[in-house]
Amino acid sequence: MRPDTLLAFDTSAAHCAAALLSGGQVWLRCEPMDKGQAERLMPLLEELLAEAGIGWSDLAGIGVGTGPGNFTGVRISVAAARGLALGLGIPAIGVTRLEALAHRLPRPITVIEDARRGEAYVQEFAAEPGPARITPLPVAVAGAVTGSAAPDGLPSALPLAQAVAEIALSRLSTPQPRPAPFYLRGADAAPPSDPPPVILP
Amino acid sequence: MTAPLIFLGIESSCDDTAAAVLRHVPGQAPEILSSVVEGQTALHAAFGGVVPEIAARAHAERLDHCVERALADAGLDLAALDGIAVTAGPGLIGGVLSGVMLAKGLATATGLPLVGVNHLAGHALTPRLTDGLAFPYLMLLVSGGHCQFLIAKGPESFTRLGGTIDDAPGEAFDKTAKLLGLAQPGGPAVEAEAALGDARRFAFPRPLLDRPGCDLSFSGLKTALLRARDALVAEKGGLTVQDRRDLCAGFQAAVADVLAEKTRRALQMYHDLAPSHPALAVAGGVAANKALRARLETISAEAGVQFLAPPLRLCTDNAAMIAWAGIERFRLGLHDGMDLSARPRWPLDQTAPALIGSGKKGAKA
Numbered sequence: 105m106r107p108d109t110l111l112a113f114d115t116s117a118a119h120c121a122a123a124l125l126s127g128g129q130v131w132l133r134c135e136p137m138d139k140g141q142a143e144r145l146m147p148l149l150e151e152l153l154a155e156a157g158i159g160w161s162d163l164a165g166i167g168v169g170t171g172p173g174n175f176t177g178v179r180i181s182v183a184a185a186r187g188l189a190l191g192l193g194i195p196a197i198g199v200t201r202l203e204a205l206a207h208r209l210p211r212p213i214t215v216i217e218d219a220r221r222g223e224a225y226v227q228e229f230a231a232e233p234g235p236a237r238i239t240p241l242p243v244a245v246a247g248a249v250t251g252s253a254a255p256d257g258l259p260s261a262l263p264l265a266q267a268v269a270e271i272a273l274s275r276l277s278t279p280q281p282r283p284a285p286f287y288l289r290g291a292d293a294a295p296p297s298d299p300p301p302v303i304l305p
Numbered sequence: 306m307t308a309p310l311i312f313l314g315i316e317s318s319c320d321d322t323a324a325a326v327l328r329h330v331p332g333q334a335p336e337i338l339s340s341v342v343e344g345q346t347a348l349h350a351a352f353g354g355v356v357p358e359i360a361a362r363a364h365a366e367r368l369d370h371c372v373e374r375a376l377a378d379a380g381l382d383l384a385a386l387d388g389i390a391v392t393a394g395p396g397l398i399g400g401v402l403s404g405v406m407l408a409k410g411l412a413t414a415t416g417l418p419l420v421g422v423n424h425l426a427g428h429a430l431t432p433r434l435t436d437g438l439a440f441p442y443l444m445l446l447v448s449g450g451h452c453q454f455l456i457a458k459g460p461e462s463f464t465r466l467g468g469t470i471d472d473a474p475g476e477a478f479d480k481t482a483k484l485l486g487l488a489q490p491g492g493p494a495v496e497a498e499a500a501l502g503d504a505r506r507f508a509f510p511r512p513l514l515d516r517p518g519c520d521l522s523f524s525g526l527k528t529a530l531l532r533a534r535d536a537l538v539a540e541k542g543g544l545t546v547q548d549r550r551d552l553c554a555g556f557q558a559a560v561a562d563v564l565a566e567k568t569r570r571a572l573q574m575y576h577d578l579a580p581s582h583p584a585l586a587v588a589g590g591v592a593a594n595k596a597l598r599a600r601l602e603t604i605s606a607e608a609g610v611q612f613l614a615p616p617l618r619l620c621t622d623n624a625a626m627i628a629w630a631g632i633e634r635f636r637l638g639l640h641d642g643m644d645l646s647a648r649p650r651w652p653l654d655q656t657a658p659a660l661i662g663s664g665k666k667g668a669k670a
Binding site: 142143144145146147149150160175176179180181182183184185186187188189190191192282284285287291292293294295296300301302303304305 | 351352353356358359361362365366368369372373383398399402403404405406407408409410411412413414415483484485486534538541542543544545546549643644645646647
């Protein structure tokens, strides 16, 4: 195992993206795709490792994008990361899409990321990150902004998977919870509308 | 392939998160070293049925814990395994995907072979796991999501004689419980009420009995129950406890009558194969219903056929059956690559005409 070697990936949107960090070097892949991430992810990771000449057993950790984003896409990566972590005996570390988008940009900065349905995921990053929320568009905030729903905002500093990898690597020395999808949006389930009948004595 | 094998099984196609470890030495009975099943009943209780997104969220965060518990219960680590079997469909796609991706991660990390398993094959091969049943045997798969008659001819060879054209019986039991204000899951609740009721008070339909073949239908029965309930509520403002018992008894009798008659027909078709040791096996949660089981036992005895019902924990969704189906598939020299797909629809018998979901996406099951 090499202590500075970490593989990160993200399928929280219409892409299959991965970044490998080792010895200060970076290897990147990002393939746009609407579907098929579940079939493509592991072969893509194998290709990236082969290109860098690094084996699975060299990895010190796994980084994974936890969303918010496409529910199914987020689960594809989180489940794969947890399987790899269990199989390799190394930690998997979750990084939210909002943290990754703010990474290496001057602070304070507010991330405003398109959440579809006329809403945005919003989170302010100052010295410490503020709470993440989902809110209707348009979003009015003071100061610098970034993200797909902030058209005049700063571009992100790094490709998404590389940002996930860097943040995950920075957390490798402290114990982390297992990565879990960061949904921000509820499951869209409603209790049944028809009440049960009255039971007479 | 005659080597002893130890397989991990992973199942997440509906509302149970499950992992199991199974050892099989050829010539001996398979040994279930561990079987962990974590249900989600409480998560879905408020909604009157399984909510796919809620199920998917739970699976994604529970699967690896279940695998760790299954390994710990078996007293083994991953290095002791010979392969990883995972349900790759059919089922609720969010859960299936989480299981498949977890399995891919594990298989990649360990270098172990990955075997994608059809969930229905898991159920259909369970009589071989529990009793070493020889092919060909007749299988009635009857659960909350499925209802079909299959002749199992080999680990990868199934002929579907018929099945439901709409709802599964387990779903009808759940719906009945919901309509009558009983607890979920509906099967045990309705069965308990039915035992105290008069099955002759309400005349419920026996759908498709007047048509030849083994296809079934349960959605009309649900509607008939709703109408009978609404008539009682309109008449007196609610249901008495006895009304509810009688409705449950009438409903259960109709389900049992239909399944019994269609089983009789399926047995006739199965007899044409002249099996040397004829057997009927059941699987699925509805197979736990004692009234139904008694009818099937009688019919089997009349037909001179062995009746086999695996223990309930192996009748309902579990991962031991997935590990076993994986071993059976692996012994045929079959396994899968890292491009294995999770499939919401995946009929066991690919040649039989579709019963449900015959649109461009193909048959459901």
